[in-house]
Amino acid sequence: MSATPPPPLGETARFKLEVVRASLDRALPCTLDLYRVLDRSIVRDVIRYLDDALILARELYVGRNLDLGRVIIALDLARDVALALDRDLGGALVLLLDRDHTRDRDLSQALDPSPGGDIFVDLHRDNRQELVERVKAALARMVELETYLSAEGKVAGSSRERSNVAVSRAAARVAAWSVRVLPSADRPRYDEEFRRELQDLADTDAGRRAQFRHAVRLLNRAVSLRRAVMKARSRRAVS
Amino acid sequence: MGKGKDPPVPRMTQATQLVLRALLAEPTHEFYGLQICEAAGLPSGTIHPILARLEGLGWLESRWEEIDPAEEGRPRRRYYRLTDDGAENARITLAQAGTRTTTQGGLRPRPAGGAA
Numbered sequence: 001m002s003a004t005p006p007p008p009l010g011e012t013a014r015f016k017l018e019v020v021r022a023s024l025d026r027a028l029p030c031t032l033d034l035y036r037v038l039d040r041s042i043v044r045d046v047i048r049y050l051d052d053a054l055i056l057a058r059e060l061y062v063g064r065n066l067d068l069g070r071v072i073i074a075l076d077l078a079r080d081v082a083l084a085l086d087r088d089l090g091g092a093l094v095l096l097l098d099r100d101h102t103r104d105r106d107l108s109q110a111l112d113p114s115p116g117g118d119i120f121v122d123l124h125r126d127n128r129q130e131l132v133e134r135v136k137a138a139l140a141r142m143v144e145l146e147t148y149l150s151a152e153g154k155v156a157g158s159s160r161e162r163s164n165v166a167v168s169r170a171a172a173r174v175a176a177w178s179v180r181v182l183p184s185a186d187r188p189r190y191d192e193e194f195r196r197e198l199q200d201l202a203d204t205d206a207g208r209r210a211q212f213r214h215a216v217r218l219l220n221r222a223v224s225l226r227r228a229v230m231k232a233r234s235r236r237a238v239s
Numbered sequence: 240m241g242k243g244k245d246p247p248v249p250r251m252t253q254a255t256q257l258v259l260r261a262l263l264a265e266p267t268h269e270f271y272g273l274q275i276c277e278a279a280g281l282p283s284g285t286i287h288p289i290l291a292r293l294e295g296l297g298w299l300e301s302r303w304e305e306i307d308p309a310e311e312g313r314p315r316r317r318y319y320r321l322t323d324d325g326a327e328n329a330r331i332t333l334a335q336a337g338t339r340t341t342t343q344g345g346l347r348p349r350p351a352g353g354a355a
Contacts, residue, residue, distance in 0.1 A: 190287075192314040196316050197273055199314060217282040217284035217285075219284070220284050221285060222284075225288045228295070229295075231292070231295060232291055232292065235295050
């Protein structure tokens, strides 16, 4: 890591770093899933997570002069391997379909990537291994950066924005997104209710991660809540 | 004479049952969202749609905490409480849900005397 201390981070930058980390946390289990089933859609999910992480990491690198260089390089390498695997899988499928289709056994083995589909699986064993290693390396670089930033923060004292903010702004922002999904008539109520929940969590010394997780769970079920409030309203209108 | 329509009942998912059981533990008590999460063992994202459905059916009523947010410097809590009808409906529905669970699983009870 750079010897120069990083500039103080605002909540937006911290939120973006959390999303980079969250994207990597989602990518790794997907890459491990590829050992269970070699599915092109899983590879594409990995590419999507790596893309999400790269976009934000590059924004932070340019905008904040954060020492994200090693993270970005690791993400780029992982993404290259994922793209290559995606191309290979597409190519392999086309190649196999061009073969003699009367050889049903070979074709079914090739299209079935589960154990027993030896032809298909062995072609990509090395690529999968490399992808897992690259994603793990990117995650390791991210963890190093987080450790470095939190250590610098402790040394630099309380000059950062968030030291006086009880509720994580990142969590508040995510909770606000979940409110936007709701019908406009219900937004003021749930906005206040969700903000109070985050405040209650902050008051019980729940960390920023716990508040963020809480907010993400609200966002995950926002559509379900929208359906429920709309149904309740239509029921009241009828009765 | 036409039969009266049965009042609508929420879908008795596991999560809904857990929320109702948590509320029925103290049926006259007012709970706020995080308390219900803790009592039911469910995340907040899960409970809010359930609370909205129950409120829409008239099983729950809710109100704001009586504070001035500007003065207190914090948002208000939303408190939820079972209505009288809601408490009764909840007990009946949970009992029915429990009965369905036990009869679907094991052997059907048979009358004594060997009749099939």
